Amino acid sequence: MKYVSTRGQAPALEFEDxxxxxxASDGGLYVPETIPEFSxxxxxxWAGLSYQELALKVMSSFVAGSIPEADLKDLIDRSYSTFRHQAIVPMVQTGHNEWILELFQGPTLAFKDVALQFLGNLLDxxxxxxxxKVVIMGATSGDTGSAAIEGCRHCDNVDIFILHPYQRVSDVQRRQMTTVIENNVHNIAMKGNFDDCQNLVKASFADQSFLPEGRQLAAVNSINWARIxxxxVYYFYAGLSVGSPARKVSFSVPTGNFGDIFAxxxxxxxxxxxxxxxxxxxxxxxxxxxxxNNDHSKKALEHTLSPSMDIMMSSNFERMLFELYDRDGAKIAELMEDFKSGSMTLGEAQLSKARELFSSYRLGDDEMIDVIRDVFENCEYLVDPHTAIGVEAARKTRRNNDVPMICLATAHxxxxxxxxxxxxQKEDPALPHHMSDLFDxxxxxxxxxxxxQVVRDFVASNCRA
Known part of the structure; x- marks a missing residue:
């Protein structure tokens, strides 16, 4: 399997590369040259397969020619051995044909664990x-950082530097990152917002001359195809759980960087x-x-109670644009240049296609709080703010009540x-036992x-020999 850049000018690469x-060297994101298809x-x-067995079926085509199946199986088994629930991503019913897919059963209580426990083992x-040896430099709006650190903390050949926006993540999110005291783990609270962190990381990938000799940057955020x-896998797992492929299934996805819904x-x-x-x-x-409204314009970023979605530049949307424009790399490069100046506009055919593929909904903090309260009062199930937004978006946009609607629960x-x-809720929700001493x-x-320059100097001076 070869991989190509969304901007069409970088060389095609093998999976490991x-x-x-x-x-990519042209600033684009890598995608498979062809998308595997199954009857x-x-x-x-695949009905009845364990999560790990299903993961092997789904992932094998993407790594063909790079990783032997026995090695891939071992990577998958080790990656999900750290999850608290044997189903890995269990489901809970919250209404008629409405389900919550619990993606937070991993070590850091966020959906990012599903990908980053695997990516950490894969990198190693x-x-x-x-x-x-590589240097991981990543930006987080809250959950990616802790999941990446947990996945890579024991990697002998990785130094990891995670940037988060100073005072703009929750206390639990921050402490999950900053309390990992390892020689290869470095947390940077950068004064600014998530987009500032992400832009700095992207610029560092474009010019890696600040790194010690023999090192290169590797990505753990969702620009890395292995995460997608x-x-x-969990879309197939959830679909099979409610009767697919014999019946259709729908998904509502709390969306920031567009990686999860692109999957x-x-x-x-x-x-x-x-x-x-x-x-x-x-x-x-x-x-x-x-x-x-075909309005893809930058606006001032708002600080909300769902901070993992406080993002104005959704990196993975470029991958979707690549598909909407029939893989025309030159057109994607042109669109991304337009967006740099503040706005881009989709063509009529592409917008129509996007609307066929996706529904969308927006929810503010006050309405989101009402949803948390409503879900708890109706079925005594507590959802986090991001999941609440997904639940309400599902209810407001749902076209067919006979089709199971699965809302992705992205965090505990x-x-x-x-x-x-x-x-x-009168008290803070309790942390799981393995994290009960987090604040100590x-x-x-x-x-x-x-x-x-300050950030890059810090990275360069803290890489291990």
Missing amino acids: VVLTGL QEEIAS YVLKKRDQ MAQI GYIAKRMGLPVDQLVIATNSNDILHRCIS PAKFPEAVKKAG REEKCEILDHDA
Whole structure:
């Protein structure tokens, strides 16, 4: 399997090279040269497989020619051995044909664990085979950082530097990152917002001259194709759980950087009979504005009670544009240049196609709090603010009540006590046992100005020999 850039000018790469490269040399994102497809009969034959067995079926085509099946199986088994629930991603019913897919059963209580536990093991495997060391530099709006650190903390050949926006993540999210005291783990609280962190990381990938000799940057955020690949699996797992492929299934996805819902789109392309894909956003609603009004323009970022979605530049939307424009790399490069100046506009045919593929909905903080309260009062199930937005988006945009609607629960409610208490809970939701002492642990974090040179100097001086 070869991988190509969304901007059409970078060389095609093998899977292992894509895992280590991150952004393509032309600034684009790597995608498979072809999307694997499965027949309805083959998908039906997967019913009853464990999550790990299903992951092997789904992922094998994407790594063909790079990783032997026995090695891939071992990577998958080790990656999901850290999850608290044997189903890995269990489902809970909250209404008629309405389900919550719990993606937070991993070690850091967020959906990012599903991909990043796998990516950490995958990186270790590839780097040991090549006798190579890399520097991971990533930006997080809350959950990616802790999941990436947990996945890579024991990697001998990785130094990891995670940037989060100073004072703009929850206390639990921050402490999950800053209390990991390892020689290869470095947390940077950068003064600015998530987009500032993400832009600095992207610029660093474009010019890596600041790194020590022999090192290169590797990506753990959702620009890394391996993360998208790992996320595709739970769409198939959830669909099979409610009767697919014999019946259609819909998904509502709390959406910030567009990686999670793009994985759902790829699952549909691979043969899963998906009826609706719902883009659920908070007041930072560029994706909703794009789908509903063809308004993909930058606006001031708002600080909300669903901070993991406080994003105005959704990196993975470029992958979707590549598909909407029939893989025309030159056109994507042109669109991304337009967006740099503040706005881009989709062509009529592409907008029409996007609206066929996606529904969208926007929810503010006050309405989101009402949803947390409503779900709890009706079925005594507590959702986090991001999941609440997904639930309401599903209810408001749903076209067919006979089709199961699965809302992706992206985080455990204990990570967002402020929102949960505003919804009427008298006490902070309890952290799971393995994290019960989180607020007693030592923290280690560097607070830096929004200055690229300062950040790069810190990275360069803290890489291990």
